[in-house]
Amino acid sequence: MLVPAAANGFGRFSYGLLVPAMQHHLGWSSLTVGGLSAANSAGYLIGAVVADRVLTVFGERGAVLGPLAVATLTVPACGATGDVAALLVLRLVAGAAGAIAFIAGAAVLTRLTAERETRALGVYFAGPGLGIAVSALLITPVAVTGHWRTGWLLAGALCAVCVALVAPVLARMPLARPVRGGRPRSWERRRVGALLASYGLFGAGYITYMTFSVAYLRGNGRTPGQLVWLWFVLGAAGIVIGLTLAAPLSRIGGGGGVAVPVAMTALASALPLLSGSRAVELASAALFGSFFSVSATVTASARQSLPPTEWPPAIAGLTAAFGVGQCAGPLISGAMADGPYGLRAGLLTGTLLLAASAVCALFQPGVPA
Secondary structure (H helix, E strand, O other): OHHHHHHHHHOOOHHHHHHHHHHHHHOOOHHHHHHHHHHHHHHHHHHHHHHHHHHHHHHHHHHHHHHHHHHHHHHHHHOOOOOHHHHHHHHHHHHHHHHHHHHHHHHHHHHHHHHHHHHHHHHHHOHHHHHHHHHHHHOHHHHOOOOHHHHHHHHHHHHHHHHHHHHHHHHOOOOOOOOOOOOOOOOOHHHHHHHHHHHHHHHHHHHHHHHHHHHHHHHOOOOHHHHHHHHHHHHHHHHHHHHHOHHHHHOOOOOHHHHHHHHHHHHHHHHHHHOOOHHHHHHHHHHHHHHHHHHHHHHHHHHHHOOHHHHHHHHHHHHHHHHHHHHHHHHHHHHHHOOOOHHHHHHHHHHHHHHHHHHHHOOOOOOOO
């Protein structure tokens, strides 16, 4: 759980908390904000593409710890500069390293947990929720005062704590060793075509909410204290939903188990656009926590459609589709947010992408006869 907490919760999503302060002090447009998010997503895509190869060459322990350490180093480095070009490179590297560590951790869990896998995957994929909840309590109070550099340093320290706790656990686990000269593993993409499309659209839609929601609510007059609780509710709800719903949803045949949490995130993304009340915004944050279950249900659906030998490369391939969506989403939504309707248009774009993702998931067939 600490691997995705560091790689995604602190390493990726803390950026959304720091966006308002960085945008104010550095004079960024919404497109620049989206561009940095897209750079991180592009790195995530690169990492997803090479993750299975890294697993083969460096073994499971090396594929988790090495990239996780690299991702950790890039986080405080982001607090050392306000140069957009430098930040683009750092966010790109952070995304690639974080994706490799995240996918490698999921592959390890998939191989070791056997029949308890769906429950274990729910715990693992709830890890970013842990990172977000802790970020809300520790990083948001710093970010809202305008000290964005300190916020990055704090996020880096939290990542380092996760690495220090994960390393001795991995040292005691029976992990696969490197295979020198091993060939890339193939998998049947056609069997999960609808799942690939759905996960790509989901990546584009969810990252829009994670990138722009704090800035949108801040622009609507929400106080720093209110933003802290909104972010905390999102992370805490993600943990609860991941621990309770991921397993039963994963047992639904075809793409139905994927469509449910994706539809929940689409509704959550739409709520702040329908009402500006405090209660509706809290409901939006809580309901959006269901996005942590999407990765678990996508993985379970792929397992239903593919033989065990194809699971690791399939996880990497699906994550690559997810990464493509994450690259496109912030750029499209950021461009829309720079238009006459502002961030409202950007969030609406993300909502529509999430709705399309839920529809696509329904076309994923069940277990082949």
